[in-house]
Amino acid sequence: MTRNTATVPAVGGLSMTWAQQARLFACEAGYEILRTLRTPAFVIPTLAFPVVFYLLFAVLIPGQWGNLHKASYLLATYGVFGVIGPALFGFGVGMAIDREQGLLELKRVSPMPMLAYFFARIAMSLLTAACVVVLLSVAASVFGGVRMDMLQWLRLLLALLLGTLPFCAMGLWIGSLVKGQAAVGIVNLIYLPMSVLSGLWMPLFVFPTLIQKLAAVWPAWHLAQLALGIAGQIQNVNMPLHGAVLLGYTALFLGLALWRMRGR
């Protein structure tokens, strides 16, 4: 029942092999995904919301936007909208609830490295984001007549997946600030206005000039510029600039979150 104590040092920690560490990370991510999949109240709205909105605005509501291809344009922006959600909710709300329920405390006194916890949440966000993009792409090609070559689509997918990282960091910060259900309110308070004001629901040119100018403060707008550029809906996009801004936001939110968590 007990380990032979002769193999255990009197002082200091126990080491784990790389294989054991890898198994720990995989296990943590696997159970995080399993736990979420068994929560339909989270999965279904997260996956369905962007697709339903896309179909409504891109397909059902008629209208022509100059020489833009509406269904392709909105595929890019609803793609951004769809991947931000699971990142913000998964990190912000998920962590806030784990904190409130004491699960995070239990994991912090367990030998689990905190990195494994974050890794699991990022894996979950990426998986959900990939599902959202696939669903949107199917809707776009079947109902919206969107045609994209494989390479272009893969570039869009990659941009959207990497683009979740600043929002994971933002969620982490929110999750470190508030506990439990309060995080739902805060995430919605940021998520929905940011999406509208970054032109994710309707293109920015329908808004007043001031809002168009202010859009540059939102990380979501920068990700949308990348996605629209890849989808060929806007020309001469300064990809490195928007990429750098997103990286900067990631560093900023990560820094704020770590600073906040260290202060405890």
Added chain:
Amino acid sequence: MSASLPIASLRQVHKRYGAVTALDGMELDLRRGELLAMLGSNGAGKTTALGVLTGRLCADAGEVKLFGADPKDAAVRRRIGVMLQEARLPDTLRVQELVHQFSCYYPQPRPLQETLALAGLSALARRAYGALSGGQQRRVQFALAICGCPELVFVDEPTSGLDVEARRAFWQVIQCLRDAGTSIVLTTHYLEEADALADRVVLIANGRVLAEDTPAGLKARARSARIRCVTQLSLTELLSIPGVQSAEAQGSCRSLRCDDSDQVLRRLLARDPSVSGIEIRPLSLEDAFLTLTGEAA
């Protein structure tokens, strides 16, 4: 040789939350193979002491050692298991999944079936956590504390909220674990629990260790009682009654502390038949401890 060395210790540890002092120069040694009960009322500092020992909280001052190292180091925490006072696990995961997940955190975990059997969960292995009763959920949390085959297990108020039967079942599991050589630290505010399980009991109050004793010594102290009554006898007369340890005036009442309240009451009635308003209460744990430590605090 290592039996005499503490496996964990607190030296002059202080911890404050704003204006509240949770630990005020706490001193504690945990010895290998013993079951130590930390006894104290709510807010005495037990949970904070465990938090500091398990790396969840940072001490403001003082030295905290776990197996000679800093409990903030995850590699050291591979030698311990912790059951917190309050932790809600994901409702949608099954019992065996939760135990497997936590087993992955350890280099040499206990076989899954063995953990489940030890915690009395074999029949519930495939049940979702959210579908379990409160007592069953506590057993899962206990399983997570022991799944890594740790040398030292911390359990914070393991039986609060459990019914008598569940509490006895839990005690049996703790005893099994201890007989297998695991060192255990248990916090409780039930004297009965400390008595049933512990090799050594420390009384914690106001963030400090007030006293320590064996359960037998503790029991002897806890037999004492306090009698309050209205009597015509003076304090000196009361003190002369055999068995009365102390007497004091509380308004019109007199308060007596004694070992055997039945004996003292008979003698009291014999000397003053007009005695009225008699009230007998067992000594509080703190009082009981302080009786023998000579009002140190």
